[in-house]
Amino acid sequence: MKAYPFVLIGFLTALAACQSKNELKELRRELDLSACKIVLLEANTKYIPIVRIDQSSPSTTVLYFEDKTSYLIKNSYLISIDQNPDAWRAQFNFIDGVVVSCAMVGHLKIDSTMITLDPFGRAPLTAIAKVVTPITGRFIVVVHGKKTSRRDDFQSV
Secondary structure (H helix, E strand, O other): OOHHHHHHHHHHHHHOOOOOOOHHHHHHEEEHHHHHHHHOOOOOOOOOOOEEEOOOOOEEEEEEEEOOOOEEEEHHEEEEEEEEOOOEEEEEEEEEOEEEEEEOOOOOOOHHHHEEEEEOOOOOOEEEEOOOOOOOOOOOOOOOOOOOOOOOHHHHH
């Protein structure tokens, strides 16, 4: 029982040493050069695409993945990141000459020919969407209805 206050004080002291939440995140998730490449290669083989690349910081780039993980990469490790949202790929060019290509969520154009409303003629509030993507993954369809209209149309999809 007596050890708990000391553990709590030690934890709070370590937490207080981090001046901000961003600094705490950097301590937990910043990767070295080889770990960056491993994370990208594993994400590629496990079909976990990048959903967002945040390059707003001058010193780090943050990668957000579909499985809700995120990693900080020092910008000094990178020469460039070439994003191609039409091909759903991001290419990372590292300072040691290694190039790693990784899947990323890109542009998805859905039109009315891909959606069938009430496909079985029994449930007017159902739909089937057939979409082909260049990477393996999952997607979520959000259908917004109209409160003033009772008929189904593709403008509300």
